[in-house]
Amino acid sequence: MTRAADLAATARTLIRKPASEVFDAFVNPETMSKFWFTRRDDGLREGETVTWYLGARPDAPQFEVRVRSLERPRLIVMEWENAGGFTAVTWTFEQKSRDTTVLRVQETGYSGDPQTVIDAALDSTGGFNQVVIAAKAWLEHRAPVNVVADHVAD
Secondary structure, eight states, rough: OOOOOOOOOOEEEEEESSSSHHHHHHOHHHHHTTSSOESHHHHTTOOOOOESSSSSSOOEEEEEEEEEEETTTTTEEEEEEEEEEEEEEEEEEEEEEEEEEEEEEEEOOOSSHHHHHHHHHHHHHHHHHHHHHHHHHHHOOOOOOOOOHHHHHO
């Protein structure tokens, strides 16, 4: 039997681009801002903390992301605040062929009472599924899917 504290949010998709390009889309703030959170940093660097924004307005809500590990082009590990505590978010970029990559994301380490953990894991699962598809749409077709802006406007 799984305990609520052991829950993980997960998402994955195949993107028809090389792993290095998919990886760079999350490391590069200009690219990531086209399909997910708005960023104003100079790129992700291991050991640094960056700020991400919910939208492009100057007064947009913001949150901090701690970059724990970067292994180009296969792994990003970060921490961010979720449901009152910090969780670990692990991105893996598995190159299947020269031009295809399986992108996986998993968030673990939720804290709080069982219902808070369940709600946070379900919310993150939905959000991560949106972002992997938004990344796919941007990288394969240059089609912007404004998942954060549309979610915030909800």
